[in-house]
């Protein structure tokens with residue numbers, strides 16, 4: 020194993036050292052020393068963080084219970100509720116009158132909420148849900164655009180001790196239906212529509228379509244928040260306008276007392292095989308982990324305006340828009356629209372207008388904005404920015420440098436945070452005091468023992484590609500796959516079962532300084548514009564079209580989007596491929612899974628490369644598509 024060094028004179032490659040001013044201002048200036056301390060005794064370390072950052076309704080009696088690994092339990096015996104720490108406790112302090120949320124609509128609408136106002140809105144929303152019978156342990160599915168009522172709905176659900184499953188507003192009716200069914204939600208919260216680049220995405224229509232399937236037998240009530248005000252279909256008794264239900268409802272609501280290990284939310288994500296799996300996070304450890312990581316990494320100060328430009332419907336939005344900023348009493352900025360509408364200068368104008376100090380986004384957005392040239396950022400005053408962040412896929416050094424030089428004015432460190440839906444929060448990441456290398460997530464966070472290993476579990480040498488694993492548990496880790504504990508063990512814990520390590524699904528390497536470089540997914544997961552898709556989902560969508568006998572999809576590197584999808588289809592006997600059919604199939608996948616899943620290229624073939632046991636060798640398709648050597652073909656049957 021390579022011992023990390025951050026000693027200025029000894030480091031290799033291109034290194035950006037933090038300024039003395041950045042170090043002096045950092046929330047945790049002794050971070051590197053703290054990493055050593057935390058690794059030596061992670062349990063004591065997390066115990067300290069849990070006490071320092073949160074208020075426990077009743078104290079826990081054990082920090083970590085590892086008696087039933089890999090079903091780890093954290094802070095057992097403790098009583099808590101995330102909303103108690105995110106909103107309720109702030110009502111008794113000066114934070115009460117501080118801005119919790121500044122929201123700007125795509126059409127320029129502005130809505131702001133102090134911690135007091137947000138608390139009242141969440142209470143009201145919780146009372147509405149209670150009125151529909153929602154109680155502790157129930158699941159609520161949320162399918163909304165990026166409006167303040169989305170975080171409010173999430174917080175209201177948790178306040179009642181219910182479990183939310185947020186389905187990103189860009190997903191199709193089929194995807195929504197399968198998630199509703201899997202979670203068995205009796206209540207669905209949606210919007211009439213969402214604004215996207217001046218157009219209305221008709222969410223209620225999509226929800227209606229989802230509910231015309233088996234999922235319709237599960238859902239009893241649909242709450243509709245009005246955003247776009249167009250005509251919608253209505254089923255009396257099932258559908259309710261939020262403004263009707265909330266009219267005159269009390270703005271006070273008790274917070275349900277939860278056990279640390281009670282379920283808190285489910286978030287569906289793509290894996291190697293089959294349907295997306297519902298990753299479960301629980302009430303205690305998730306709070307400790309997200310609050311600690313946000314405080315240390317993004318160095319949030321009381322006066323900061325913090326902007327995480329993700330969608331609340333993804334884990335980045337859950338952890339670092341909706342939850343951790345409120346746990347820390349920070350001011351959150353949320354923008355409804357796309358980065359390039361009405362023009363590619365909008366983000367930079369928002370930063371100037373609102374005095375944003377921290378911007379956290381994805382490489383795909385950075386590359387997309389970089390394309391339009393420096394004149395757009397240069398037209399705005401970006402001097403309020405102090406820190407930048409990146410997430411979702413590896414950031415190429417060219418984009419990193421543009422972000423650093425043009426957006427950050429060579430002044431703002433970039434936090435390249437590697438993590439996953441399953442990890443709950445940042446795992447490999449710098450903090451402002453860590454020397455940076457463009458394209459590297461630098462070092463594992465405090466208390467995280469990550470390594471790059473060979474299939475036999477031995478650590479790789481410097482610059483040798485291997486499996487990225489996490490060797491010990493951490494508070495933010497996923498607890499199970501909803502309704503399918505065997506799948507949890509199989510997917511994450513079986514590759515290194517003997518050692519008891521968590522396998523991330525990623526390949527990586529460590530350099531001579533112990534810095535981590537993420538290479539990409541080793542499984543059949545494709546990252547398109549930072550969004551996670553399984554080959555199985557896209558292949559199932561293609562296969563559901565009557566003319567398609569079999570298909571295989573691969574991710575092919577793309578300058579802008581990280582990867583794009585190429586699909587290979589075998590048609591039913593006697594049918595011929597054509598450009599028209601390719602266009603129809605693209606549209607079909609778009610309808611079945613969502614716009615992000617749409618293949619950029621479809622090739623009609625007579626056969627697919629398979630192993631003797633019948634497994635499709637996507638590796639060969641990929642090598643061929645990229646014009647690379649095919650490598651080992653000894654297992655190829657045809």
Ligand code: PRX
Nearest residue numbers: 410411412413435436437438439440537551
């Ligand atoms: O492959 C890694 C990539 O995104 C995967 C996790 O995807 P998801 O669960 O959707 O969560 C994304 C947001 C946390 C990882 O297995 N990934 C995420 N962040 C980075 C990254 N790859 C390289 N660098 C990153 N900073």
